[in-house]
Amino acid sequence: MPRYIVERTFPEGLTIPTTAEGAETLRGVIRTNADEQVTWIRSYVTDDRLKTFCVYDGPSPEAVRRAASKTGLPVDSISDVSVLDPYFYLGAAS
Amino acid sequence: MLLERDRELATLAEQLRLARLGSGSLVLIGGEAGAGKTTLITEFVQPLGRQAVIGACDPLSTPRPLSPLRDFVEVGEHGNIDLFADVLEQFGAPRQPTVMVLEDIHWADQATLDFVRFVGRRVGEHRLVVLCTFRDDEVGANHPLRGVLGQLARLRSTVRIDVSPLSVDAVRTLTADTSLDAEQLHELTAGNAFYVTEVLAAGGAPSTSVQDAVLARLAQLPDDVRSVIDTISIAPRSLDLTRALALDHEAAAIDAAIESAVVLADGEHLRFRHEIARSAVHDAILPARRHLLHRAMLDLLLAEEQPDHARLAHHSIEASAPELIATHAPTAAREAAGRGSAREAVALFRAAVGHEDQFPPDEAARLRLELGIELVKLDRPTEALAELESAREGFEAIGHVPDQIDSLRQAGRAHEMLGRPGDAMDCAREAVRLAERDGPSARLVLALNSVAAQFMLARRASDGLPFSERAAAMAGDLGLERERFAVEHTRACLELVGGDTDAGLALLDTSVDDLGSTGPAGRVTGLINLGTGAGEVRRYDVAIDALVECEATSLAHDNDAPAAYSRAWLARVAFEQARWDDAVAYASLVDATTTNRRGYSLLTALGVLGRVRVRRGDPGGVGLLEETIAGFDGHELQYRWSPVAGLAEHHWLRGDLDAMVNVLAGPYDEALATESEWAHGELGYWMWKAGELDAPSARAAPPFAAQMVGDTDRAVRLWERIGCPYEAALARSEGAPATALDALATFDALGAAPMAARVRSALRSAGVEGIPRGPSSTTRAHPLGLTGRQAEVLDLLVDGLSNAEIATRLFVSKKTVEHHVSAIYAKFGVETRAQAIAAVLA
Numbered sequence: 054m055p056r057y058i059v060e061r062t063f064p065e066g067l068t069i070p071t072t073a074e075g076a077e078t079l080r081g082v083i084r085t086n087a088d089e090q091v092t093w094i095r096s097y098v099t100d101d102r103l104k105t106f107c108v109y110d111g112p113s114p115e116a117v118r119r120a121a122s123k124t125g126l127p128v129d130s131i132s133d134v135s136v137l138d139p140y141f142y143l144g145a146a147s
Numbered sequence: 148m149l150l151e152r153d154r155e156l157a158t159l160a161e162q163l164r165l166a167r168l169g170s171g172s173l174v175l176i177g178g179e180a181g182a183g184k185t186t187l188i189t190e191f192v193q194p195l196g197r198q199a200v201i202g203a204c205d206p207l208s209t210p211r212p213l214s215p216l217r218d219f220v221e222v223g224e225h226g227n228i229d230l231f232a233d234v235l236e237q238f239g240a241p242r243q244p245t246v247m248v249l250e251d252i253h254w255a256d257q258a259t260l261d262f263v264r265f266v267g268r269r270v271g272e273h274r275l276v277v278l279c280t281f282r283d284d285e286v287g288a289n290h291p292l293r294g295v296l297g298q299l300a301r302l303r304s305t306v307r308i309d310v311s312p313l314s315v316d317a318v319r320t321l322t323a324d325t326s327l328d329a330e331q332l333h334e335l336t337a338g339n340a341f342y343v344t345e346v347l348a349a350g351g352a353p354s355t356s357v358q359d360a361v362l363a364r365l366a367q368l369p370d371d372v373r374s375v376i377d378t379i380s381i382a383p384r385s386l387d388l389t390r391a392l393a394l395d396h397e398a399a400a401i402d403a404a405i406e407s408a409v410v411l412a413d414g415e416h417l418r419f420r421h422e423i424a425r426s427a428v429h430d431a432i433l434p435a436r437r438h439l440l441h442r443a444m445l446d447l448l449l450a451e452e453q454p455d456h457a458r459l460a461h462h463s464i465e466a467s468a469p470e471l472i473a474t475h476a477p478t479a480a481r482e483a484a485g486r487g488s489a490r491e492a493v494a495l496f497r498a499a500v501g502h503e504d505q506f507p508p509d510e511a512a513r514l515r516l517e518l519g520i521e522l523v524k525l526d527r528p529t530e531a532l533a534e535l536e537s538a539r540e541g542f543e544a545i546g547h548v549p550d551q552i553d554s555l556r557q558a559g560r561a562h563e564m565l566g567r568p569g570d571a572m573d574c575a576r577e578a579v580r581l582a583e584r585d586g587p588s589a590r591l592v593l594a595l596n597s598v599a600a601q602f603m604l605a606r607r608a609s610d611g612l613p614f615s616e617r618a619a620a621m622a623g624d625l626g627l628e629r630e631r632f633a634v635e636h637t638r639a640c641l642e643l644v645g646g647d648t649d650a651g652l653a654l655l656d657t658s659v660d661d662l663g664s665t666g667p668a669g670r671v672t673g674l675i676n677l678g679t680g681a682g683e684v685r686r687y688d689v690a691i692d693a694l695v696e697c698e699a700t701s702l703a704h705d706n707d708a709p710a711a712y713s714r715a716w717l718a719r720v721a722f723e724q725a726r727w728d729d730a731v732a733y734a735s736l737v738d739a740t741t742t743n744r745r746g747y748s749l750l751t752a753l754g755v756l757g758r759v760r761v762r763r764g765d766p767g768g769v770g771l772l773e774e775t776i777a778g779f780d781g782h783e784l785q786y787r788w789s790p791v792a793g794l795a796e797h798h799w800l801r802g803d804l805d806a807m808v809n810v811l812a813g814p815y816d817e818a819l820a821t822e823s824e825w826a827h828g829e830l831g832y833w834m835w836k837a838g839e840l841d842a843p844s845a846r847a848a849p850p851f852a853a854q855m856v857g858d859t860d861r862a863v864r865l866w867e868r869i870g871c872p873y874e875a876a877l878a879r880s881e882g883a884p885a886t887a888l889d890a891l892a893t894f895d896a897l898g899a900a901p902m903a904a905r906v907r908s909a910l911r912s913a914g915v916e917g918i919p920r921g922p923s924s925t926t927r928a929h930p931l932g933l934t935g936r937q938a939e940v941l942d943l944l945v946d947g948l949s950n951a952e953i954a955t956r957l958f959v960s961k962k963t964v965e966h967h968v969s970a971i972y973a974k975f976g977v978e979t980r981a982q983a984i985a986a987v988l989a
């Protein structure tokens with residue numbers, strides 16, 4: 054399954070409270086994603102909370118977009134990525 | 148004794164309960180040979196008595212079409228779809244059997260597979276449970292059943308049961324009263340139920356395979372009993388007692404065979420306990436004797452009434468008797484062809500043609516022609532051409548001109564499938580040349596029409612219309628109605644895509660009705676050409692109407708190919724109208740439902756998906772576009788020009804003008820050789836963007852031409868009238884900064900990130916102020932991914948309103964509702980109202 058990075062902009066700043074409600078919001082996102090066979094791996098959030106870079110596994114960019122649309126999340130761009138790990142190369146060389 | 152099948156029996160009982168409430172199902176029961184599928188079914192069905200009917204497919208290489216259905220219904224003369232609909236109605240009615248068993252569908256002929264699919268798609272709304280057993284280990288990637296299983300698996304009304312091997316504990320139960328070691332027996336047999344029981348019946352005598360075990364039991368029997376058993380193995384399923392006696396066997400020997408428990412008496416029929424046993428015995432008979440036995444069976448069958456030609460052909464082939472094959476195979480082949488069992492027809496025609504010397508020259512050539520026709524139906528054009536060329540040569544040698552012409556027309560179709568329009572045209576012209584010798588005739592009309600059709604495919608109206616006009620006049624003079632309809636249809640298409648669009652649309656409207664008067668298949672042909680033709684010339688309202696009706700009509704008759712192509716074009720139209728979510732939904736539905744991975748429908752759909760990705764800036768667009776272009780290599784330009792434009796657009800968005808020209812140069816030259824204003828326009832436009840063209844060709848479609856001469860206002864007006872928001876925005880972005888600002892709003896709203904970024908950057912460089920920052924945060928979309936209007940229609944649909952009632956409620960036309968319903972189905976990946984409702988309520 055391809056891995057995607059989704060860039061998002063939250064003009065009002067992203068806030069997810071560390072409460073039961075916040076947890077339920079995240080659970081809802083995971084459930085909705087599952088309907089499209091999209092798995093949310095992890096997100097990186099900028100300090101000002103205006104931008105996120107989200108890592109997903111999914112069958113196609115369209116599935117990622119559908120999942121985002123159903124969970125009300127914006128999409129600036131989607132990139133198809135693969136992992137480049139410095140230690141993999143270093144390990145192979147030694 | 149039935150072991151370890153409680154869960155499966157419970158599943159079957161539950162399906163029966165639901166069916167009685169009106170919610171039927173198709174149960175696919177898979178398992179290896181000898182796993183115990185039949186035993187399971189028998190256990191379930193026996194208490195039901197007359198509430199269940201059973202049909203079985205025969206282990207023949209060329210089974211008779213619809214043979215399992217013949218076990219419980221009268222097949223008669225009417226066509227497949229009508230028959231299937233009748234059967235379904237009959238079984239759905241109250242006080243009728245609720246369970247239909249179809250055994251061994253891995254041996255099913257194509258007509259039977261079509262029946263399984265027909266019923267599988269509709270059974271959810273009937274009081275019926277259909278149980279199909281099959282050997283799942285024999286259904287590989289290329290097996291005809293594989294595609295049907297894939298299409299049915301997606302439906303909620305389809306249930307899957309796997310009959311797995313017995314566990315060691317089960318084997319232990321069976322060996323309880325013997326001295327056999329359960330673990331060893333389990334290991335030897337891998338838990339295969341039939342093998343286990345065979346070993347037990349042989350008292351545990353050693354064997355290395357189940358066939359071995361079966362034959363070991365025969366070894367001790369006297370010759371005459373052995374002979375009876377051999378004879379029974381010649382019949383594909385069971386042998387009538389009277390036939391066994393007629394085949395010169397003593398009643399005593401027959402009784403002894405039954406005593407031995409190798410065969411059993413099932414009413415008036417003698418059969419083996421399992422097909423594994425029958426084929427083991429059959430294959431062990433020495434060849435010469437086997438041939439004689441098949442001959443004897445054949446003689447016996449011939450003396451009876453009601454011949455089963457497929458069976459006669461089977462025994463003739465097994466008897467290796469050329470003159471018998473020549474007598475029986477052709478009839479069986481034609482019966483299979485008539486029922487749409489093309490695979491079986493091909494095998495039988497091949498068997499006949501393998502003994503060509505048995506036939507007079509004209510019959511030999513005719514068999515090859517019919518074989519070629521079936522191969523074309525199976526999408527095997529290379530093999531078809533070999534046969535058709537042989538046929539043509541054969542007819543030429545004996546001077547049968549009309550048949551030569553028929554062979555050429557079929558060869559033309561095969562060339563077209565292979566993407567060789569030049570060769571297709573040669574065949575069409577040769578057909579005309581031959582037909583002209585005999586003056587005006589139906590054949591000449593059709594031959595002229597073939598040439599016109601080739602020009603139509605090449606989008607060359609002025610070359611094609613003279614042929615159409617001549618053919619139309621001739622058909623009129625000769626009073627040939629059906630031929631006239633075909634000719635008028637070609638003429639209408641010629642006008643639509645290469646000549647006068649409005650005239651073409653008017654003619655096609657009439658043509659669709661005319662073709663429809665010959666039956667639903669005719670109407671579908673008309674609609675698909677109207678829909679795709681109108682789509683190509685950007686008359687979207689007309690196109691959508693035709694495509695939606697075509698999709699619905701095709702599905703109602705289980706005619707998958709036009710349904711898939713309709714959807715692919717609905718995707719294309721949605722893409723051009725900037726309804727990208729709908730486009731993706733339709734393309735995905737084609738991907739999910741089509742079995743032909745190299746066909747026109749899937750390639751077209753993937754090409755559309757590629758263009759959407761390019762415009763959104765999503766990954767994976769280029770790959771799809773290149774695949775589509777490669778897949779259509781050699782085919783006419785209209786299959787390729789949109790993906791080519793998409794690839795050029797991709798390169799342009801990255802600023803790679805050289806790559807653009809590489810992609811466009813060849814196709815643009817091809818476009819100039821056609822009379823299609825949209826090919827001239829779209830490809831010319833991207834050539835202009837690449838800096839390769841200064842001015843539009845004389846023929847270029849008006850909105851593109853306007854852009855190329857810098858008349859932005861006119862271009863925008865025209866694009867808005869046609870209904871292409873993205874193209875209108877592109878035109879605006881080529882104008883003054885104020886206009887470009889409007890373009891930006893469109894690109895942001897559509898999610899066209901690459902163009903939005905490009906316009907932003909250009910505006911900044913131009914020093915424009917007050918550029919909006921980006922798309923406003925997304926308002927929460929409809930939870931099911933539908934547009935506002937679609938959501939309204941869906942609510943009423945779920946409430947049970949018909950399309951007409953929804954139209955009244957929402958104050959729109961019924962056609963508009965049908966469009967929305969079609970898009971809703973695509974978004975859910977379903978094909979019927981009931982499935983859509985089920986998907987929503989899930």
